[in-house]
Amino acid sequence: MKKRQLGNSDLYVSEISLGCMSLGTDKEDAKSMIDRALDAGINYLDTADLYDFGKNEQIVGEAIQGRREDLVIGTKVGNNFTPGEESWTWDPSKEHIKSGVKDSLHRLGTDYIDLYQLHGGTIEDPIDKSIEAFEELKSEGYIREYGISSIRPNVIREYVDRSNIVSVMSQYNALDRRPEEEVLDLLHDHNISLLARGPLAKGMLSSKGSGVARQKADNGFLSYSHEEMLDLTKKWQEFSSEERTPTALALQYVLHHPAVASAVFGASSLEQIEDNLTFLNSTELTEQTYNRIQSLTRAVTYDKHR
Incomplete structure (x- = not known):
């Protein structure tokens, strides 16, 4: 598995990585999925304190015992909640960030977090205080690096200008090309990585994408209508060949831009893990195929979350 540097840090993450939110709460099932991903060479696992209100971090922590030193673990903070209660409030305060890290460390069963990310953010947040908290946690050895998980261009620009973030996590795929308009070149110019x-x-670009689109795209997807999504996912399947699966093509597309460090896929079954791992046996994406994808889909801009 090839690895890419995360920003200007000492962290190198696998080109595809496992987003743990959808693993579920069955520890054995989750461990089998994590083990398969790690055995295939994936070294970055992404979780958050909010996923299953702390349970996800705990499951990930138990699954990686004995392998911690080989992994890059990312988690997130910014949502104040009480374990066992299904409600939360947004809290990017310095106090919450500095106390939240200790709870995450305990649940993960580790004494440091490789990448600690603010889980959201608005332009009205106390950004300087949030940055101060992350910088102090880094100097104290609780975290190695920090970043943000946000799709808001205005928030991303503030952190690019005012902080030492090494990464931004945003939704990015061949159907949601919004980062191409305002974010990717900005991050690349400042040596900050995107975690896609x-x-x-939502699985519509996977090897079972046409069926997924019929189930999940009743109201379309972003600016695409339901009919457009059915047509587009059918055409996407036609890209499939001995060279690559539709899933592998989707992963290759987002990795094409040099700002992207890793494509972070989610999975809720071993079958989905295996489908994503077809990426490893795929022929490299050509510029011609990349351009065909861009002509098939369309650029989208951020008209919300400004």
């Missing part, structure tokens, strides 16, 4: 979440567009 949702690279399969």
